[in-house]
Amino acid sequence: MFSHVMLGASDLDRSKQFYDAFLGALGAKPGFTDPKGRTFWRHAGNTFAITRPINGEPATFGNGSTLGFAAASTEQADAAHAAGIAAGGTACEDPPGWRGDAATGQLYLAYLRDPAGNKVCVLHRPPKPAA
Template sequence: MIAYVTVGADDMALAKRFYSAFLPALNYGLTEGPEGLSYALPVGPGQSPSLPDFYVKPTFDGHPASAGNGAMIAFEGRNQSQVRDLHAAALAAGGVDEGRPGFRASYGAHFFVGYLRDPQGNKIALFSNDPDEPGREG
């Protein structure tokens, strides 16, 4: 199981604006500190943490942050409508479009996904895979 994912950022205010545009809608809460941004799912009394946590931090070595070539982080939305809404909110908060929300021929009939880049260049996917929603034809 993946426990946490960390991306580097050079501008924490810009990163916060971007990630706070969609992660709270996916139930992630934000804790902010000198070490960066920590997004985590809620934990009820007596429950174990729901993983993974998501961190946005300055680089440890002090060099500029960079996006991984071939790396992507995917967040699951409740449905296709939420994926559309969160993709639009992330773009309005400084993201760059890498693929409008929709179906892709190479994935399952109900896999609905939109791609974007955060302000640092990290690739993000927002997806839904609900078999009760309309699917791709063909």
């Protein structure tokens, strides 16, 4: 359904440092910056990017918005969360851990905000048991 996700950032260097660490823990290579100043990360067939808003206004985060990133394991989710915090992110919501119930299923979630205030989540969905 999606071709890419792009978020606004006013301090591109700080945001690149954050996402290089955060996405690196999920297996992505460091982002590359194009001549227009946009930085892109490509991994596992997906594209994520940051840019200054083209209207010249300061970047703002979407209140109520969350961008989710997949993790292969709880350890990888924890590593991405820790890398993001170490690179200037801020913990938010509950600490990383399992959430859900029998109706929705169990998910391992780790939330944080990037340096621009965008809320991101690392999600690990355990494999379904064999029937």
